[in-house]
Amino acid sequence: MKTYIDQLGFSHTFETSPKRIISLVPSQTELLYDLGLEENLVGITKFCVHPYHLKSTKKIVGGTKKVNYDKIRDLNPDIIICNKEENTLEIVEELRKICPVWITNIITIEDNFQMISDFGQLFNCRTESQKINDKLDFALTEFKKFVKGKPAQKVTYFIWKNPYMVAGSANFINELLKLNNFENIYDKGERYPEIELKKIRLDGDPDLVFLSSEPFPFKEEDAFEIGRFTHHAKTVFVDGEMFSWYGSRLLKAFEYFKILHSKI
Incomplete structure (x- = not known):
């Protein structure tokens, strides 16, 4: 049993790493794909357009503000990924009746690093998440040099x-x-x-x-x-x-x- 804390402070305990993932946030769907979790993604929104082929290979369960709970339930997810800004409290509370709901809250670039690290821990892809964060850290440093003095x-x-x-x-x-x-x-x-x-x-x-x-x-x-x-x-x-x-x-x-x- 392992316990993880999401970015709103909610505690989640899993016996094993969640395998069946539904993402209700387009940018986080892209991140999950880049972390090598395409096979684990079972449901996405109609706005999850990157990478494009996911729209034809994954079940569309609605949008970010309106979802089909029956479709989500039928997919038997282990976890649903939401975001404080993208998804409503009403949706999150209803989804919690189905399975654990992990909520991100991204305001700063530091929050973004934390989310990627969290996903690495949660989905047992720490090496992949560290690689992305290392690339981001390097690119951020270079960009700050680029913009300095402008x-x-x-x-x-x-x-x-x-x-x-x-x-x-x-x-x-x-x-x-x-x-x-x-x-x-x-x-x-x-x-x-x-x-x-x-x-x-x-x-x-x-x-x-x-x-x-x-x-x-x-x-x-x-x-x-x-x-x-x-x-x-x-x-x-x-x-x-x-x-x-x-x-x-x-x-x-x-x-x-x-x-x-x-x-x-």
Whole structure:
């Protein structure tokens, strides 16, 4: 019997390493695959698009905010992987009636290292998790050297329309903005504040406006509309996965950020 503690402080005891895994978090599905656990994955969400072939080889059990409990029950999972931000408390409580639910909570890059290490312990793939963390540690060090000395620029990072919402404080997007030496004008306490376009300049007058590809896929007409209120700010379409997906995706993100800096 071994006991493990997840990132919300819940204790989980297993006689053997969990074998049948359901993941309700797209970025964590990708991480589980990169840890060599493809055969253990029995269920995923419709948003688990990396690697792409999983959508045709694994059972789709719903989305991140709405799941099919009967499908999940039929898969007879040993463990279900959730995330505090991605999945609702209601879903988690219902899933606990089926099997143990492991909850991650990723706000900082350090949290990301911890999650990968936790998965290594939990699923008996410590060597693989250490390799990923070592690569991330090296890439992070190199990226900090790359960004050192680059001038700080004020940014607004849009995630939603109708109503317009932006990345605020205490979330992974904001952590990666800070890592890139971008000053988020909405880093003021609220995690994902709703904003009024006409107040953007009063709120902080950004130098850069980032329009994310997810969860809302911003288009050119959105850039035009937002641009009417930001005046001198440069509008940049950014890959939302690179700013909001954690796990092993962060390795690709560092290279993406270098290219992004060359464009702005």
